[in-house]
Every structure is written in structure tokens, then in C-alpha cells.
Amino acid sequence: MFGVLTGKELDELPVQIDQFEFPPNYRIYSAGDVNEDVYTIRDGLVKAIARTADGAERIVRLYKPGDVLGLESLLSDGCQHTLMTMATVSVCRIPTRIIKRLLVKSPRLLEQLMRQWQISIERADYWLTHLTTGIIESRVAWLLKMLAELTSGEQPVVIVLPANQEIAAIVDATVESVSRTIANMKREKVLVRVAPHTYQCDLGKYHFDRLQVVD
Amino acid sequence: MFGVLTGKELDELPVQIDQFEFPPNYRIYSAGDVNEDVYTIRDGLVKAIARTADGAERIVRLYKPGDVLGLESLLSDGCQHTLMTMATVSVCRIPTRIIKRLLVKSPRLLEQLMRQWQISIERADYWLTHLTTGIIESRVAWLLKMLAELTSGEQPVVIVLPANQEIAAIVDATVESVSRTIANMKREKVLVRVAPHTYQCDLGKYHFDRLQVVD
DNA sequence: CGTATAATTGACTGTAGTCAAACGACGTGG
DNA sequence: CCACGTCGTTTGACTACAGTCAATTATACG
Numbered sequence: 088m089f090g091v092l093t094g095k096e097l098d099e100l101p102v103q104i105d106q107f108e109f110p111p112n113y114r115i116y117s118a119g120d121v122n123e124d125v126y127t128i129r130d131g132l133v134k135a136i137a138r139t140a141d142g143a144e145r146i147v148r149l150y151k152p153g154d155v156l157g158l159e160s161l162l163s164d165g166c167q168h169t170l171m172t173m174a175t176v177s178v179c180r181i182p183t184r185i186i187k188r189l190l191v192k193s194p195r196l197l198e199q200l201m202r203q204w205q206i207s208i209e210r211a212d213y214w215l216t217h218l219t220t221g222i223i224e225s226r227v228a229w230l231l232k233m234l235a236e237l238t239s240g241e242q243p244v245v246i247v248l249p250a251n252q253e254i255a256a257i258v259d260a261t262v263e264s265v266s267r268t269i270a271n272m273k274r275e276k277v278l279v280r281v282a283p284h285t286y287q288c289d290l291g292k293y294h295f296d297r298l299q300v301v302d
Numbered sequence: 303m304f305g306v307l308t309g310k311e312l313d314e315l316p317v318q319i320d321q322f323e324f325p326p327n328y329r330i331y332s333a334g335d336v337n338e339d340v341y342t343i344r345d346g347l348v349k350a351i352a353r354t355a356d357g358a359e360r361i362v363r364l365y366k367p368g369d370v371l372g373l374e375s376l377l378s379d380g381c382q383h384t385l386m387t388m389a390t391v392s393v394c395r396i397p398t399r400i401i402k403r404l405l406v407k408s409p410r411l412l413e414q415l416m417r418q419w420q421i422s423i424e425r426a427d428y429w430l431t432h433l434t435t436g437i438i439e440s441r442v443a444w445l446l447k448m449l450a451e452l453t454s455g456e457q458p459v460v461i462v463l464p465a466n467q468e469i470a471a472i473v474d475a476t477v478e479s480v481s482r483t484i485a486n487m488k489r490e491k492v493l494v495r496v497a498p499h500t501y502q503c504d505l506g507k508y509h510f511d512r513l514q515v516v517d
Numbered sequence: 518c519g520t521a522t523a524a525t526t527g528a529c530t531g532t533a534g535t536c537a538a539a540c541g542a543c544g545t546g547g
Numbered sequence: 548c549c550a551c552g553t554c555g556t557t558t559g560a561c562t563a564c565a566g567t568c569a570a571t572t573a574t575a576c577g
Contacts, residue, residue: 139431140440140510147427159420162413167424194406198377204419205374209382211426212352212362219434220354220474222532229355251556259435264533266556283542295355437564466524479565481524498575 106179115156115170122166124180126156131176132237134253136169146256148210149173151237155203161186173249218258226258227268228293231278235288244288245281321394330371330385337381339395341371346391347452349468351384361471363425364388366452370418376401388464433473441473442483443508446493450503459503460496 106129109115115133116122128150135148147168150156159166160183189196217229234246248269249257255265272278278286321344324330330348331337343365350363362383365371374381375398404411432444449461464472466480473480487493493501 137427137431139435140444141436143435145431145435147430158416162417162420164420167427190412191409197405197412201373201415201419202377204416204423205377205379207423208419208426211423211430212382215362215426215430215434216352216354216360219430220358220360221356225355261534262556263535263558267533267558270557476566477524478526478567482526482565485525 104179104181106177109172109176109178111172111174113172113176115172116166117169118167119165121163122157122160123183124157125160125183125186126178126180128152128154128156129177129179132173133176134171134173136171136256137167144256145259146253148207148214149233149257154206155200157183158200158203158207161190173253174247223258223260223264224268224271225293226260227254227265227272228290229295230254230257231272231288232290232293232295235290244290246286246288248278248284248286319394319396321392324387324391324393326387326389328387328391330387331381332384333382334380336378337372337375338398339372340375340398340401341393341395343367343369343371344392344394347388348391349386349388351386351471352382359471360474361468363422363429364448364472369421370415372398373415373418373422376405388468389462438473438475438479439483439486440508441475442469442480442487443505444510445469445472446487446503447505447508447510450505459505461501461503463493463499463501 109131115126118137130152133150133154133156134146135150137145137147139145150170156170156178157166186196186200190200218226220226231246234248235244238244238246248254251262251265251269254260254269255262258265269278273280273286275292277290277292278288281287324346330341333352345367348365348369348371349361350365352360352362354360365385371385371393372381401411401415405415433441435441446461449463450459453459453461463469463484466477466484469475469484470477470480484493488495488501490507492505492507493503496502
């Protein structure tokens with residue numbers, strides 16, 4: 088994200104940024120917390136958790152390398168949802184006040200930041216139209232596709248499969264339904280285990296590029 | 303939104319802004335269009351439409367008075383979804399280039415804009431956790447609650463009921479299921495017709511404030 | 518007042534939720 | 548190294564909510 092800054096703007100950055108790792112299943116912050124930092128993800132996945140009216144947990148967004156966490160702290164409101172790592176996550180931390188200061192000086196950083204917000208929105212729409220619509224098998228397939236896209240095009244595609252409970256919280260289903268779906272995919276060799284939690288994934292049988300009706 | 307500008311900043315605004323109305327069911331712009339303007343809604347509702355993989359239409363967001371439309375044009379990307387009015391909608395139009403120019407001068411406008419983006423994200427999460435989860439009756443009830451909140455607290459609450467097809471596109475259900483639900487609510491006097499498309503709405507029997515389990 | 522469009526209702530089907538039990542993987546401590 | 552316990556996964560039987568298809572009735576608008 089800070090690639091867009093000029094040399095002079097970068098001068099004051101290095102001392103302020105530190106880089107470190109969160110352990111797996113670490114709660115970065117909880118809904119309601121006031122957060123003082125912004126993070127950019129270098130490696131790993133982070134899930135954003137919200138609660139439904141009946142108290143169930145629902146995963147509403149996934150952040151991946153390159154994404155920015157905690158932008159809402161620029162508005163000094165409380166955080167909207169809980170952020171939790173899904174594996175070991177390597178991040179850069181930048182204090183909010185640094186961003187605020189740089190923001191008025193660098194229009195390019197501003198654009199970059201607006202773009203991040205925009206990405207969040209687009210991803211929310213994607214989530215809504217692909218991961219909460221249709222039969223469960225198709226929702227799970229879309230999720231697998233999302234996970235597969237993180238592997239930057241290597242063949243064969245190998246993904247780290249989240250726990251059934253997490254998948255269920257993403258596609259809005261019960262653990263049992265997810266289990267049946269995933270078990271089926273294993274039988275059909277869509278998923279082939281290569282290591283604990285790690286599967287080779289061949290989504291060939293799913294046709295994501297189905298014809299889109301246009302007006 | 304422009305209430306935050308100082309007098310000097312406002313000076314160049316008036317000649318650039320014009321105010322007018324869109325007719326009901328008017329397509330403000332379509333997915334893929336490049337849009338040159340930003341709109342603030344003064345009155346009426348605007349729906350954002352996306353398409354699912356099987357070509358069905360899905361309403362992914364509602365914009366209400368005070369909201370800003372077309373912020374993605376600040377990034378000069380194509381628009382993500384189709385925007386369509388739900389009734390007569392009164393708007394202010396501001397050319398994107400004016401916003402861009404003002405943005406570097408007014409930190410308060412910047413904050414206002416970031417807040418708008420943040421609001422969109424929060425609303426996406428709300429949509430996900432309330433309008434796509436649980437049985438259809440509860441989703442519809444949440445939608446009615448949303449619509450009721452637009453009426454700024456007058457009692458009794460009177461809302462303009464969207465067509466079943468629109469409700470279906472919001473809560474991810476079929477027209478028939480929505481019809482059954484709405485028909486039931488009419489029988490139970492949750493909805494009482496007072497004019498065409500207009501109903502008095504008493505959501506007393508629904509308990510939105512159900513206990514939220516906290517960690 | 519008549520017609521097009523939307524809403525309602527019925528009968529049937531199918532997907533996924535619920536409840537319950539068995540199985541498996543993994544880590545701990547003996 | 549093995550036994551045990553915990554947790555996650557799988558599977559079965561049953562139920563219920565919502566989808567599908569089709570016919571009928573109501574509503575809005577010219």
C-alpha cells in the first residue's frame with residue numbers, strides 16, 4: 088500500500104512501522120474495541136466475524152495478503168466486527184495517526200485508501216451474490232474457488248481447508264450440511280488430501296462461468 | 303454531506319451542483335458504466351442490483367436520504383452494480399472532478415467521505431447478518447424494520463411496501479415464499495393497508511432485541 | 518371498465534436443518 | 548510407545564422450511 092509514497096513521504100515512515108506475526112486463531116481486536124493501528128497483511132488469512140440476531144457467529148469477510156485491516160480506526164469509531172487470524176499471519180502495523188498525517192499530504196495514498204474501501208465493498212457484494220445464494224454445494228464451490236485464487240495460479244491447486252465450522256459460518260449453513268458436501272467432494276476427488284488440512288483441489292466439474300443473462 | 307465545508311470552500315460549489323428528480327424505476331447507471339457524477343439523495347430510495355451466477359437479480363444494498371451514490375467514480379473504475387430508483391428520487395448531482403478538487407483541500411470532506419464508505423460496509427454486514435439469515439419470516443421482518451426506520455419515528459409506523467419481487471431479491475427467496483409471508487402478516491394485522499402499496503406496520507410481535515450471546 | 522400485471526393459494530418436491538450416534542485424528546500423559 | 552480423552556468429522560433417520568409448477572384471484576392503471 089505504501090508503494091505509492093514518494094521518497095520524501097517515506098522518510099518518516101520506517102521508524103513508525105513495525106512488522107510481526109500473529110499466532111493462529113489470534114483475536115486481533117473485538118467488536119466495540121477502539122483500535123489505534125492499521126495493519127497490512129503480508130501473509131495469511133484474517134476473518135471478520137459478526138453476530139446474527141440469534142447469537143450465532145457469521146464470517147462476513149476474509150482479508151488476504153495485500154489487504155488493509157482497521158481502516159475504521161481512521162474515523163475513530165469503535166470496530167464493527169471481531170477480526171481473527173485463520174493461520175499464522177504476518178502483518179505490518181502502522182499507527183493510525185501516521186496515516187492521518189500522511190493522508191493530507193499524499194493524494195496518491197488517499198486514492199490507495201479509497202481503493203481499499205472500495206475493494207471491501209465489492210467483496211461484500213461478491214460474498215452476498217456467491218456465498219449466500221443457491222444450494223450449499225455451489226456456495227462451498229465458490230468458497231473453494233476463492234481459496235484457490237490465493238495460490239497465485241500454481242498447478243495443481245492446493246488449498247488449506249478451513250474447519251467445517253468456519254466454512255459453515257461463511258456459507259450460512261450447519262456443520263452437518265457442510266460436512267456432507269465436503270465429504271462428497273472428497274469422494275468425487277474434487278478434494279484430495281495431501282497433508283493435514285491441506286487438499287489438492289480440482290474444481291473442473293463446476294461451471295462458474297455459466298452464462299450470465301443480460302437484460 | 304457538504305455541510306462540513308467552510309464558506310470559502312463552498313464558494314465554488316453552487317454553480318456546479320444541480321438538483322433534480324429521477325422518476326420511479328429509473329436506471330441511474332448500469333454495472334460497467336463509467337459514471338462522471340456523484341449524487342446525494344434528498345428523498346426516496348435507490349436500490350443497488352447485482353447478478354448471481356445463475357443470472358438472477360439480487361438487491362445488495364439500499365440507499366436512503368443522506369446517502370451518497372457513485373463514490374466509485376472517484377477511482378475511475380467502472381460501476382460495480384446497477385443503481386435503480388424505487389420511487390421518485392430527488393438528488394443533488396456533483397461532478398466527480400469537483401469532489402476530487404475539493405478533497406485535497408478539505409480534510410473534513412475527506413473524513414465525511416471515508417465515513418460514507420464505512421457506512422456502506424457496515425450496511426453490507428447488516429444485510430448479511432440480518433437479511434440473508436434465518437427463516438424467511440424473520441428476514442422479511444428485519445426488512446420491514448429497516449423500512450420503518452426511514453419514517454423517522456412517527457407513530458403509527460407507515461411504510462411503502464416494495465413489490466414482492468423486490469422483497470424476494472432482497473431476502474434471497476422466491477416471490478411465492480415472500481407472498482405467503484406477507485399475506486400472513488396482513489392476516490395477523492402486522493401489516494394493515496392504508497393506501498396503494500402503503501401499509502401501517504406493527505412489528506410488536508417480533509423480538510429484534512433478542513438476547514445476544516456475548517463470548 | 519377492462520386489461521395487464523401482481524398477489525395469493527394449493528399440492529407436491531427437494532434441500533437442508535435437527536437430533537443422535539459412531540468414527541477418526543490428534544495430542545497428552547502414563 | 549501405547550492408552551486415553553477431546554474435538555472434529557461423518558453418517559443416518561426424520562422433520563420442516565422453502566422451492567417449483569400451476570391455477571385462481573386481486574390490484575393498479577390506462
